[in-house]
Each structure stands twice: as structure tokens, then as C-alpha cells.
Amino acid sequence: MLEQKEGSQAVADAVALCRPEVVCAYPISPQTHIVEALSDKVRTGELAPCEYVSVESEFAAMSVAIGASAAGARTYTATASQGLLYMCEALYNASGLGLPVVMTLANRAIGAPINIWNDHSDSMSQRDSGWIQLYAETNQEALDLHIQAYRLAEELSLPVMVCMDGFILTHAYERVDVPTQDQVDAFLPSYSPRQMLDPGDPVTIGAMVGPEAFFEVRYLMHAKQMLALDLVPEIAADFKDAFGRDSGGLLRTYRTEDAETVVVALGSVLGTIEDVVDELREQGVKIGVVGIKCFRPYPLDEVRDALGHARRVVVVEKSFAVGVGGIVGQNVRLALSGGGPTVYDVVAGLGGRPITKRSLHALLADALADRLERQTFLDLKADIVEREVQRLQENRLSGPHAENMLRDLGIVAARPH
Amino acid sequence: MFQVRIHGRGGQGVVTAAEILSIAAFIDGRHAQAFPSFGSERTGAPVVAFCRIDDKEIRVREPISEPDALIVQDPTLLHQVDLFNGLAPDAYILINSARTFDELGLGELCDRFPRERLIALPATDLAREHLGRPIPNAVLVGGFAAMSGRISLESVAKAIREKFPGKLGDGNIAAATAAFELVQRQIQEPTHA
Amino acid sequence: MPDQQIKFYQAGSFVAGNRLLPPEQRSVQSRTERSNTLTSGHRACQGCGEALGARYALDAAMRATQGKLIAANATGCLEVFSTPFPESSWQLPWIHSLFGNAPAVATGIASALKAKGRTDVRVVGQGGDGGTVDIGFACLSGMFERGDDVLYICYDNEAYMNTGVQRSGATPPAARTATTKPVGPEPGNVFGQGKNVPLIAMAHEIPYVATATVAELRDLEDKVERAMEFRGARYLHVFVPCPLGWGSASRDTIRIARLVKETGMFPVFEAEHGEVVSVSKIRRRVPVEEYLRLQRRYAHLFGPNGHPEVIQRLQAIADRNIKRFGLLADATEGADLPGPATDSAGFPAEEPEPVQPLDADSNLTRLLVETHGSPR
Numbered sequence: 001m002l003e004q005k006e007g008s009q010a011v012a013d014a015v016a017l018c019r020p021e022v023v024c025a026y027p028i029s030p031q032t033h034i035v036e037a038l039s040d041k042v043r044t045g046e047l048a049p050c051e052y053v054s055v056e057s058e059f060a061a062m063s064v065a066i067g068a069s070a071a072g073a074r075t076y077t078a079t080a081s082q083g084l085l086y087m088c089e090a091l092y093n094a095s096g097l098g099l100p101v102v103m104t105l106a107n108r109a110i111g112a113p114i115n116i117w118n119d120h121s122d123s124m125s126q127r128d129s130g131w132i133q134l135y136a137e138t139n140q141e142a143l144d145l146h147i148q149a150y151r152l153a154e155e156l157s158l159p160v161m162v163c164m165d166g167f168i169l170t171h172a173y174e175r176v177d178v179p180t181q182d183q184v185d186a187f188l189p190s191y192s193p194r195q196m197l198d199p200g201d202p203v204t205i206g207a208m209v210g211p212e213a214f215f216e217v218r219y220l221m222h223a224k225q226m227l228a229l230d231l232v233p234e235i236a237a238d239f240k241d242a243f244g245r246d247s248g249g250l251l252r253t254y255r256t257e258d259a260e261t262v263v264v265a266l267g268s269v270l271g272t273i274e275d276v277v278d279e280l281r282e283q284g285v286k287i288g289v290v291g292i293k294c295f296r297p298y299p300l301d302e303v304r305d306a307l308g309h310a311r312r313v314v315v316v317e318k319s320f321a322v323g324v325g326g327i328v329g330q331n332v333r334l335a336l337s338g339g340g341p342t343v344y345d346v347v348a349g350l351g352g353r354p355i356t357k358r359s360l361h362a363l364l365a366d367a368l369a370d371r372l373e374r375q376t377f378l379d380l381k382a383d384i385v386e387r388e389v390q391r392l393q394e395n396r397l398s399g400p401h402a403e404n405m406l407r408d409l410g411i412v413a414a415r416p417h
Numbered sequence: 418m419f420q421v422r423i424h425g426r427g428g429q430g431v432v433t434a435a436e437i438l439s440i441a442a443f444i445d446g447r448h449a450q451a452f453p454s455f456g457s458e459r460t461g462a463p464v465v466a467f468c469r470i471d472d473k474e475i476r477v478r479e480p481i482s483e484p485d486a487l488i489v490q491d492p493t494l495l496h497q498v499d500l501f502n503g504l505a506p507d508a509y510i511l512i513n514s515a516r517t518f519d520e521l522g523l524g525e526l527c528d529r530f531p532r533e534r535l536i537a538l539p540a541t542d543l544a545r546e547h548l549g550r551p552i553p554n555a556v557l558v559g560g561f562a563a564m565s566g567r568i569s570l571e572s573v574a575k576a577i578r579e580k581f582p583g584k585l586g587d588g589n590i591a592a593a594t595a596a597f598e599l600v601q602r603q604i605q606e607p608t609h610a
Numbered sequence: 611m612p613d614q615q616i617k618f619y620q621a622g623s624f625v626a627g628n629r630l631l632p633p634e635q636r637s638v639q640s641r642t643e644r645s646n647t648l649t650s651g652h653r654a655c656q657g658c659g660e661a662l663g664a665r666y667a668l669d670a671a672m673r674a675t676q677g678k679l680i681a682a683n684a685t686g687c688l689e690v691f692s693t694p695f696p697e698s699s700w701q702l703p704w705i706h707s708l709f710g711n712a713p714a715v716a717t718g719i720a721s722a723l724k725a726k727g728r729t730d731v732r733v734v735g736q737g738g739d740g741g742t743v744d745i746g747f748a749c750l751s752g753m754f755e756r757g758d759d760v761l762y763i764c765y766d767n768e769a770y771m772n773t774g775v776q777r778s779g780a781t782p783p784a785a786r787t788a789t790t791k792p793v794g795p796e797p798g799n800v801f802g803q804g805k806n807v808p809l810i811a812m813a814h815e816i817p818y819v820a821t822a823t824v825a826e827l828r829d830l831e832d833k834v835e836r837a838m839e840f841r842g843a844r845y846l847h848v849f850v851p852c853p854l855g856w857g858s859a860s861r862d863t864i865r866i867a868r869l870v871k872e873t874g875m876f877p878v879f880e881a882e883h884g885e886v887v888s889v890s891k892i893r894r895r896v897p898v899e900e901y902l903r904l905q906r907r908y909a910h911l912f913g914p915n916g917h918p919e920v921i922q923r924l925q926a927i928a929d930r931n932i933k934r935f936g937l938l939a940d941a942t943e944g945a946d947l948p949g950p951a952t953d954s955a956g957f958p959a960e961e962p963e964p965v966q967p968l969d970a971d972s973n974l975t976r977l978l979v980e981t982h983g984s985p986r
Contacts, residue, residue, distance in 0.1 A: 002443075004439055004440045004443035006436075021725035022721045022722050030455070049725045049726070049727065051721035051722070051724050051725045053717060053718075053721050053756065053758075054756065055717075055752060056748055056752030056755070057752070059710070059748075059749070060711070060714040060717075060748070060749050060752050063707060063708065063715050063717075063718065063749065064714050064715070064717050064718035064721065065718060066705075066707050066711075066715055066718060067682060067707070067714065067715035067717060067718020067719040067720075067722070068718035068719065068721050069722075070705050070715075070719065071680065071718065071719040071722035071723060072722060073721070073722030073725055075722075089708055089710075090707070090708060090711060093707050093708055097707070116455070167452070167453075167455045168452070168478050171452055171453060171455065172450060172451065172452040173435070173436050173439045173440070173449070173450065173451040173452065174439075174449070174450045174451075174475070175443060175448055175449070196703075197703035197705055197719060199677060199678045199680065199702065199703055199731055201703075202700070202701060202702050202703040202704070203704075204693060204698035204700050205703075205704065205705040205706070206705050206707055207693035207696075207706065208689075208690060208693060208694070208695055209695050210695050212695065212696075213695065213696070270476075271475075271476030271477055272476065272478050272479055275476050275477045352455070354479045354480050355478075355479060356479045358482075
């Protein structure tokens with residue numbers, strides 16, 4: 001049924017429709033509306049039977065999820081940013097043990113400096129954790145991906161995180177089509193565990209594994225992610241049959257058939273990019289977009305196929321590996337290694353700085369004129385940075401960077417002398 | 418696409434105003450996107466919310482820098498924050514105030530923008546009268562419906578009902594309707610500035 | 611059910627032989643149909659108090675739940691010695707997740723069972739003092755606060771033993787560990803630190819909190835079974851000597867556990883909803899020296915360069931416990947019990963037997979030298 005609602009509410013609806021038996025989450029901006037909505041649904045009995053556990057930290061959240069999933073319950077949690085880092089040890093534990101937990105990640109920047117706005121640094125920091133990572137472009141897709149995620153997770157016995165841009169999607173009201181319980185039940189059968197703590201058939205889970213077998217257990221995780229490369233599109237196709245719309249999959253191409261320039265991105269910024277691309281197309285520019293939906297496992301072949309024919313690829317990403325450069329850019333180059341298009345890395349939108357059509361137009365104009373640097377930081381206020389670097393050179397006790405820069409920007413009042 | 422930017426202070430229901438606007442547009446069968454400019458919300462701090470309305474799917478996500486309509490819930494912001502930045506040349510401006518644009522010190526706006534699109538509406542007073550509380554958000558949405566013609570009053574009423582159940586909803590609908598009628602009258606007599 | 615031959619053991623000097631008790635009061639260890647939950651073949655050290663305590667506790671829990679039990683175990687000695695790849699000595703469903711999350715994992719299991727309507731199946735969380743008092747403390751408190759239906763058992767050997775005997779929040783004052791060596795002005799662990807987790811558990815007002823030692827194994831079983839009569843969060847803190855980490859003789863494990871109680875250093879009691887409801891009285895009070903002497907981790911307190919004033923401070927702690935918990939029996943209660951307070955039949959109370967000299971080249975020797983100085 002079509003509804004106009006907040007992204008968080010849509011996700012809570014989707015999760016409830018999946019019939020989780022244990023929901024355990026710790027509140028953190030910008031995920032709070034999701035967990036609040038789920039707590040309401042459990043209280044009223046709309047979501048039953050379900051145990052809602054108010055955990056004392058994100059580390060506890062993922063740990064409770066591990067216990068619940070190992071005991072055979074379909075389990076859900078959600079977090080963002082600092083919370084994801086706090087549960088880091090448990091993330092690896094969940095994937096290492098092969099537990100099909102599904103988690104919403106409301107993408108938010110990681111501090112310091114503390115920042116509650118959107119970027120992809122959190123999910124990117126855990127890209128090697130063994131979790132499958134899916135990225136939603138719209139609230140509809142966020143809703144849909146949770147339903148697909150449970151099927152994916154439970155088939156492979158691997159945990160899945162559904163990434164959706166914090167605030168930009170979680171707090172945006174837009175039109176969504178919320179499926180019925182019958183539709184979801186038909187698509188998502190009840191959880192049938194591959195391993196389960198059951199007094200009727202005792203097993204030992206989580207024993208130490210030495211050099212004799214660790215390698216093989218770890219490799220199996222990789223093998224499962226390789227299977228996901230086949231399963232993700234399969235599930236997306238099934239989803240389309242059942243619900244009548246395209247959602248998920250490994251990646252999505254937009255006007256790339258004859259494109260000389262292709263922009264690559266993840267998440268909600270794809271919408272803004274598509275608008276810009278349409279405007280450029282009207283001017284006769286041969287430009288298209290590739291939206292990567294499944295970042296882990298990384299769809300190497302699909303990315304190569306989608307980009308191989310282009311002359312230039314502009315990767316616009318909300319993430320950044322300090323000391324190296326763009327992360328998605330690196331992964332795109334990997335797919336294109338051995339010739340092909342020139343790849344430009346653009347880091348944008350960190351800490352929630354808006355990515356505007358105006359900036360994108362200027363960026364792409366430079367790209368089309370081959371004026372772009374290999375690595376660009378979109379809308380970076382370089383003068384503020386230079387002033388701070390200057391300060392560092394002048395004075396040993398130069399003070400906290402953030403405060404100094406905010407003062408330069410006029411956001412913080414001048415220090416009285 | 419029609420873009421609305423709403424300014425106010427934390428605690429005045431600015432975000433809810435944008436949401437109601439988007440729900441009303443949805444009920445009218447259109448696509449709408451509403452979202453706040455997010456901050457560490459605290460009562461009294463300046464808050465901005467956005468709403469886009471279109472007949473096709475809205476894909477863009479950036480904050481609205483060139484609004485077609487401006488709603489100002491709190492006139493104390495007028496000379497503190499640059500509210501009028503980026504306004505389209507034929508923009509609508511709706512300000513919550515019992516005073517006129519001239520009295521608010523905004524006379525020069527009347528030269529830049531079409532007069533019938535500049536409305537000062539005593540929304541807080543109407544809210545107090547019909548709702549018993551000085552929360553002007555839904556009221557202003559009612560006024561906006563009349564001013565812009567982009568959403569129907571009927572849909573605004575339904576949207577309000579979705580957001581506010583019971584007596585709260587009744588009061589808000591009454592206030593919004595009063596605002597709608599007031600603005601309609603004002604538009605018919607262009608002597609408000 | 612296991613089909614191996616089970617040996618019977620004489621249980622100790624003051625415990626009536628099992629065959630003299632009515633069947634339902636006998637130790638579960640005396641039955642052929644005991645679960646043998648932690649079965650033999652694990653790699654614990656000779657004389658490991660934790661292995662002993664865990665075996666008794668879990669078999670008792672399995673009896674109390676008719677075998678419908680799931681365990682979540684923290685990283686530590688128990689987890690490591692019980693699951694040496696590719697073997698496991700656990701005969702119940704058992705999960706090890708991380709060091710600091712055993713209480714939370716247990717909560718997760720209990721929540722899943724509740725959602726599935728399987729509240730006949732019960733949950734035990736367990737770990738050493740490190741995983742309970744320190745790194746697992748937040749999860750433990752969260753589990754208590756929510757009242758999750760979990761019995762958490764802490765096997766307290768008073769240091770991070772698995773990683774080489776480093777100090778934990780449960781390490782007592784003056785004790786030597788790898789990070790609190792007897793050097794400097796305050797030899798051994800400092801005074802004024804440490805957490806009393808049983809008291810903290812009581813402050814959460816959970817239904818049942820109890821302490822126990824491996825000297826009174828029937829009492830330990832009893833407490834586990836009592837704990838299983840409650841629903842909600844329950845906590846059991848078990849004192850388990852570690853011969854390797856404490857530098858004690860492996861055959862002294864039970865004796866040391868008896869002495870820690872008889873000196874007053876470790877109060878043995880039960881509490882319900884934050885109030886102490888029963889105290890296990892000291893039968894024949896003993897000065898702390900008798901307890902300390904058996905452990906090389908306290909050796910620096912004795913001898914020509916010893917610290918009698920530190921021993922006095924430790925005695926003061928024991929005295930305070932005795933007063934606070936009312937640990938002394940009346941004159942009419944037990945003061946006239948036969949025999950020395952500390953020993954099973956045959957061992958002289960005064961002089962500990964000489965320890966066999968260790969092979970100078972063995973890894974064990976090296977470890978002892980590192981943590982305790984030259985071997986005896």
C-alpha cells in the first residue's frame with residue numbers, strides 16, 4: 001500500500017513484516033526512530049512473538065544478537081557510526097560464526113570530531129568484517145532491501161547490513177509502497193537455522209581454531225560472499241516477480257549504454273546525480289550513472305562490464321581512506337585494472353556536507369574537459385586548511401584543530417585575549 | 418518541481434509542518450519529499466525544513482537553496498538569519514506575524530516579489546484561538562495552501578488528521594481552515610503590505 | 611547420556627558419605643546418570659579449581675533443568691581448556707563468543723527461547739573473573755538491570771590466568787601477579803582497589819546472589835539448584851584456586867578454598883533481592899597466615915624480608931568480613947567439631963608438605979619463575 005512516511009518508519013514496517021523474534025538495539029542518531037517504532041510495535045503486539053531487548057551498549061546489542069541468532073531466532077539490530085565501531089569485535093564474531101543477523105546501518109560520519117551527519121565512513125570502516133553490505137538509494141529500496149536481506153543472510157548463514165544514508169533517508173518523508181504481511185510471508189519463509197543451540201542436539205559453537213583449520217574457516221566466509229554475487233541478483237529478480245519493482249541487485253546502470261563518461265556512486269546521492277545527468281544529456285553530453293547496490297561482496301565483473309566501454313569514470317564517494325584516498329575509487333580501479341577508462345576519485349559530502357547539483361555540474365564540466373585531478377575533494381575549503389597548517393608551523397601549542405577552524409569560519413566566537 | 422523552505426525555531430513544529438505539507442501533496446496524488454536540516458535539536462535554536470512537490474518521482478536530495486516558497490514560522494529570525502537567500506524571483510513568502518511586511522522592516526521585499534505572493538498571517542494567534550496552544554505550524558500550512566494553490570485544503574485537513582489524532586487534530590484543522598480563509602481574503606484585497 | 615565408567619570419590623572430612631544420605635540429597639556427582647556436562651579429556655591443569663567448580667555447577671544445573679540447558683562462555687581458561695581444537699568436552703549446547711560479552715550472549719539466548727515459547731530451556735552464562743568483573747562488567751550489569759532469565763556463574767581465580775596471570779579487578783590486595791610484582795614500596799597488588807561483584811549484584815536487587823567455594827561442593831551444587839528455582843537474573847560467584855597462578859600445590863586446591871572461608875577472607879552467603887538470607891558460618895576460625903602460606907603469590911609477605919604489617923592489613927579485611935556478614939558460629943555451633951579445621955584426614959595442619967622440585971627446564975618452571983620468582 002502506498003504511504004507517505006518517514007524512511008525510518010518504512011524500515012521499521014519492513015523489519016516487522018519479516019517477523020523477527022528478537023530485536024535488540026541501542027539508540028544512536030540517526031537510527032533512533034527505527035528502534036522507537038519497533039519498540040512500539042512490540043508493545044502493542046503488532047509484532048509478536050518478539051522480544052525487544054533494551055541493551056546497554058552497541059557491543060551488547062550485537063552480542064545479544066549473536067546469542068539470539070545462535071539459539072535459532074531471527075534477529076535484528078540497527079546502529080550507526082560510533083555504535084558500529086563499538087560493536088566491531090562482535091561484528092567479526094557474528095560473521096565468523098556464520099550467524100544471519102540483519103542490521104540497519106544509518107550511515108553517519110565517524111568522529112573525532114564528533115559529527116552526527118551522513119557519510120559512509122562507518123560502513124566503509126567495516127567492509128572487511130565479513131558482513132554483506134547493501135546500499136539503498138531511496139527509502140523504498142531501504143524498505144525492500146531488509147526483506148531481501150533476511151533471505152540472503154539465512155540462505156548463506158552470513159550477516160547482512162543494509163546501509164541507508166542517515167538523516168537524508170532515515171528522516172525524509174517520501175512515498176513508499178509497504179507490502180502486506182502475506183506478500184512478505186510468501187517471499188520470506190521462517191528461519192531455518194544451519195546451526196542451533198538446542199538441548200535436544202547439543203553442539204559446541206565458537207571453539208578456538210588453530211593454524212590447522214583457521215585458514216579454511218575464514219576462506220569459507222569468502223566463498224560464501226562469492227556465492228552472494230549470484231544470490232543477490234537472484235533474490236532481486238524474485239523480489240521483482242513478487243512485488244513488481246526493481247530493488248537491490250548488485251548494481252544499477254542509468255543511461256550508460258552509449259556513455260563516454262560514467263559517474264559511480266553509492267546510496268542516496270545517486271538521485272541527485274541522476275538529475276544532473278539528465279540535464280547534461282539534454283545538452284547532448286553522453287553521460288550515465290552506475291549505482292553500486294552491493295558493495296560487499298564486490299561485484300568486480302559487473303562493475304567492469306558496466307564501465308569498460310567508457311572513456312572516463314568519475315567516482316563520487318562519501319568515504320575516504322586516510323593516507324590513501326578514495327575507497328570506492330580504489331575498488332573501481334580494481335575492476336578496471338589493465339587499461340580502459342581514466343578513473344577520477346572524488347571525495348564529497350563528508351560529515352554531511354550537502355552534495356549539490358551546482359557543484360556536481362561544475363565537477364563534471366571539469367571532467368568532460370579533462371581538467372580534473374586524479375583525486376578531488378569536492379567543495380573542500382582549502383584556505384581554512386591552509387590557515388591551520390600555518391598555525392601548526394608557527395606555534396607548538398596551536399590548540400585543537402576543530403576549534404581553530406570553526407573560529408576561522410566564524411562559527412565559534414573569537415577567543416578573548 | 419515546487420520547492421518550499423520553512424524556517425522557525427526548535428519546538429515550533431517546523432519539521433512537522435514540512436511533513437504535513439508532504440502528506441497533503443501525497444493525498445493530492447503527487448510526489449513529495451520532506452526533510453529537516455538536521456541539527457542537534459534544541460528548543461529555540463533556528464531550524465530549517467524542506468519540502469519538494471512534483472508530479473514525478475523526486476530524486477534530488479540536497480537542501481533547497483532556491484525555494485519557490487518560503488514560510489517563516491518565527492519572525493524573530495527575520496533579521497538574524499539570511500532567510501531570503503536564493504529565493505526564486507516569483508517566490509511566495511508567508512510570514513507568521515500580525516504585523517505587515519512594512520512594519521516588519523521588509524518593505525523592500527515588496528518591490529522585489531509579486532505582492533499577492535507576500536502574506537503576513539497571524540498564525541500563532543489563530544493557533545491560540547482554535548487550538549489553545551501557540552503552535553503555528555499546521556496553521557501556516559493551511560495559509561500556504563490558499564496562497565500557492567499547490568495543495569488543497571481538504572488534503573491539508575486529512576494530513577493534519579494523520580499527524581494529530583483526536584481533539585488536537587480538530588483544533589489544528591480549524592485553525593488551518595481559518596488561516597486558509599484569511600489568506601484567500603487577503604489575496605483578493607492586495608492592500609496588505 | 612555418557613556411557614563411560616564414572617569413578618566415585620570420597621568427598622572430604624566433614625561431609626557425610628553420599629550413601630548415607632537420602633537419594634535426593636546426594637551429590638549429583640555420585641550418580642551414574644549425571645550429565646557429565648564437562649566431560650574428561652579437557653586440558654585443565656592438575657588441581658584446577660575452575661574445572662572442578664564448573665563440573666559440579668553445570669551437572670547440578672543440568673539436574674535442576676532435566677538437561678534442558680544452554681551455556682554461553684566467556685573467553686578464558688575454562689573456554690580454552692574445554693575446547694582444544696578439534697575437540698570439545700561440552701555435552702550441552704555451548705557457545706563461546708567474545709571475552710566481554712558472555713552475559714549479553716546469554717541474554718540473547720534467553721530472549722530467543724522466550725520468543726519461541728521455550729521457557730522450559732534455561733540459560734547459564736559463565737566466565738572467569740576477568741570476563742565478569744572487568745571486561746564483561748557492563749554486559750553483566752545490563753543483564754542484571756533488565757532481569758534477563760540467566761544464571762551467571764563467575765569462577766574467580768583472582769587474575770587473568772589464561773593470558774599469564776595478570777592482575778584483574780578481582781585480584782586481592784598484596785597478591786603477586788605478572789603485573790603486580792612484589793617490588794617497590796607496595797609489593798604485590800595495591801590495597802584500596804578491586805570490586806566486590808557479589809555485593810554489586812545485590813545492589814541490582816536481582817532475585818538470587820550467592821557465593822561458594824570448591825571446598826564445599828555439595829553447597830555449590832545446592833546453590834546452583836536453588837538458583838534454578840528462580841526466574842530472572844541470578845549470580846553465583848565461585849572461589850576457585852589456581853595452582854599455577856597462585857603458586858600452590860595442585861593437591862592443596864580444596865584445602866586453600868576451605869581456608870579462604872575459614873579465615874573470613876571470602877564470605878560464603880546467599881542473598882535474595884538485595885538482602886542476605888543465609889550465611890555459611892566459619893566452623894573453626896583460622897588466622898589468615900595459614901591461608902596465605904600455601905600460596906607463593908603471597909610468599910613475599912613472609913620470611914626475613916617479609917611484611918607482617920601487610921598480613922595484619924589482610925587480617926583486618928578478614929575481621930571486617932566476619933563482623934559484616936556475621937560469619938562466626940556461636941560457641942554452641944561447631945566450635946567443638948572434631949579434628950583440625952583445615953584438613954582432610956591424614957594431613958598435618960601445621961606444616962605443609964614439601965613440594966616436589968620442578969624440572970628446571972620445563973615450560974611450567976619458566977612460567978612460575980616469571981610470575982613468582984625461583985621455584986621452591
